[in-house]
Amino acid sequence: MVDADLHVHSNMSPDSRETLDDICLKAIKLGLKTIAISDHYEFYWPERRHPVFNFKHVEEGQEIIEKARIRYNGELNILFAIEIGQPHFDFHTAKKLVSSFDFDFILASFHKVGGTDLMSHDYMNEDERKRALYEYLDGLLIISELFDFDSLAHLDLIKRYSLKAGRIERIETEEERVREILRALAIRGKALEINTSLLRDYDETMPSAEILRWFREEGGERITIGSDAHKREHVAYAFDCAERIIRDCGFKGYTIYEKRKARIICPGREE
Numbered sequence: 001m002v003d004a005d006l007h008v009h010s011n012m013s014p015d016s017r018e019t020l021d022d023i024c025l026k027a028i029k030l031g032l033k034t035i036a037i038s039d040h041y042e043f044y045w046p047e048r049r050h051p052v053f054n055f056k057h058v059e060e061g062q063e064i065i066e067k068a069r070i071r072y073n074g075e076l077n078i079l080f081a082i083e084i085g086q087p088h089f090d091f092h093t094a095k096k097l098v099s100s101f102d103f104d105f106i107l108a109s110f111h112k113v114g115g116t117d118l119m120s121h122d123y124m125n126e127d128e129r130k131r132a133l134y135e136y137l138d139g140l141l142i143i144s145e146l147f148d149f150d151s152l153a154h155l156d157l158i159k160r161y162s163l164k165a166g167r168i169e170r171i172e173t174e175e176e177r178v179r180e181i182l183r184a185l186a187i188r189g190k191a192l193e194i195n196t197s198l199l200r201d202y203d204e205t206m207p208s209a210e211i212l213r214w215f216r217e218e219g220g221e222r223i224t225i226g227s228d229a230h231k232r233e234h235v236a237y238a239f240d241c242a243e244r245i246i247r248d249c250g251f252k253g254y255t256i257y258e259k260r261k262a263r264i265i266c267p268g269r270e271e
């Protein structure tokens with residue numbers, strides 16, 4: 001059984017209302033040993049700002065996590081993590097963010113193509129969609145080659161929002177570009193996340209097993225597993241499925257991070 005969920009949001013993220021206590025109690029009930037609280041920090045185009053995303057807010061989140069660590073000591077290992085969205089929009093501040101806190105684990109992601117959340121890209125025509133897809137993959141390549149993080153979250157997020165708009169956009173159509181990202185991750189020893197949140201609505205993880213296999217072929221060794229839960233009932237959702245896919249794709253096990261150090265957990269043994 002996978003006993004670590006490395007992608008969970010609490011109400012320190014603007015899109016979650018769940019308290020850390022409710023998340024922790026649920027995780028303990030499920031038999032998890034480790035949970036990474038990876039609340040959002042989103043970067044925007046320079047002219048736009050979100051009031052929540054500032055260093056003071058991260059500091060408050062850290063304090064809440066430290067208090068919870070004392071409350072759940074011996075029952076649950078709570079990791080201080082972060083999900084940094086589009087760090088390449090403001091590399092300077094993003095790097096400062098990484099060096100200003102003692103994170104256990106850092107996820108990087110790209111939600112805002114063209115400065116607009118992928119969620120609102122439904123209106124696009126074919127050409128605009130293509131441009132958005134290339135901007136998305138180019139952005140992920142820059143992040144993968146240059147940014148200081150641990151695992152790349154939901155690599156084919158574009159699939160989730162295209163599905164909502166009634167069509168499916170697969171980055172598998174751009175195999176060479178995707179492999180370039182995977183190669184950059186593998187060379188730098190970064191992990192790729194298998195995100196189970198889409199399994200709640202559709203029969204596929206993010207990214208798909210096909211892309212995970214490409215990652216293995218490109219030399220990738222580290223996979224983190226995340227539910228991307230914004231509600232307690234989604235913690236560790238469908239992790240048995242993620243575990244099966246990882247094994248089928250040829251990975252030794254799944255990776256967890258603590259103080260930004262990777263450890264691969266294999267079924268039956270650790271290394």
Ligand SMILES: [Zn+2]
Binds near residue numbers: 007009228
């Ligand atoms: Zn997330």
